[in-house]
Amino acid sequence: MRYQGKAVVVTGGSKGIGEGCSRVFAAEGGVVAILARGVEAGTALAKELTSKGPGRAIFLQCDVADPEALRTAIDTAAREFGRLDCIINNAGSHPPATPIDDTSIEMMESLLKLNYISTFAGCKYALPHLRKTNGTIVNISSLVALIGQPESSAYCATKGAQLGLTKSLAVELGKEGVRVNAICPGNVDTPLMRDWAATLPDPASALERVSGLQVFNRMGTSEEIGRIALFLATEDSSFLTGQAIEAEGGASLDY
Numbered sequence: 001m002r003y004q005g006k007a008v009v010v011t012g013g014s015k016g017i018g019e020g021c022s023r024v025f026a027a028e029g030g031v032v033a034i035l036a037r038g039v040e041a042g043t044a045l046a047k048e049l050t051s052k053g054p055g056r057a058i059f060l061q062c063d064v065a066d067p068e069a070l071r072t073a074i075d076t077a078a079r080e081f082g083r084l085d086c087i088i089n090n091a092g093s094h095p096p097a098t099p100i101d102d103t104s105i106e107m108m109e110s111l112l113k114l115n116y117i118s119t120f121a122g123c124k125y126a127l128p129h130l131r132k133t134n135g136t137i138v139n140i141s142s143l144v145a146l147i148g149q150p151e152s153s154a155y156c157a158t159k160g161a162q163l164g165l166t167k168s169l170a171v172e173l174g175k176e177g178v179r180v181n182a183i184c185p186g187n188v189d190t191p192l193m194r195d196w197a198a199t200l201p202d203p204a205s206a207l208e209r210v211s212g213l214q215v216f217n218r219m220g221t222s223e224e225i226g227r228i229a230l231f232l233a234t235e236d237s238s239f240l241t242g243q244a245i246e247a248e249g250g251a252s253l254d255y
Helices: 016-027 039-052 067-081 105-133 153-176 191-198 203-211 222-233
Strands: 007-011 031-036 056-061 086-089 136-140 179-185 244-247
Touching: 007 016, 007 067, 007 105, 016 031, 016 039, 016 056, 016 222, 031 039, 031 067, 039 056, 056 067, 067 105, 086 105, 086 222, 105 136, 105 153, 136 153, 136 222, 153 179, 179 222, 191 203, 222 244
Parallel strands: 007 031, 007 086, 031 056, 086 136, 136 179, 179 244
Antiparallel strands: none
């Protein structure tokens, strides 16, 4: 019950890492606003989490690439819960491998809007509520923001921008009692990962190869990332701000 009586907004909260965060916070007694575009998945998850308890969840349909829609959803959640203690800026996308020569400016702009501008807007619009609760911001970046990834320059750039924002806001907001941190997941077994594998000639072999990149010989789970987010959102991490936690199962070691 480490989040009992507290409220969190999770963008992209109905699937993948966002779903893992929603599940962990609700299981710890929190009230969770699941923001996502898909009504069916979001509604079903909110109903399931509320039924399981001890926390509860609501679903708010929202396209985070629309800043005004995001602001409305955040304000609605804060009004519904009577407070807001954390926002987890998770929503985003990883396009298929694309060399820079084939990456159009329009594609770069679209990805920047979804992966980074939505994070900036989420922080901006959550802050009036977070200042009242000495709340926290958790930005879901990526390991490749730190180490790079071939044929993914657009994606890596947007994820790197999240880290710059995290560190800058940590300095700006520290004196106000608001902490800002990021998580940089490596390979996590999510629907997005499986969708990527499905585009390859041998999906099973691809997933096995990716699993073998970690020292544990497996990918991470969404709930494992959710537990790191919970740590960053509670007093257990009260002396941490501006950090980029590499949650990568040792994948970047022993090269």
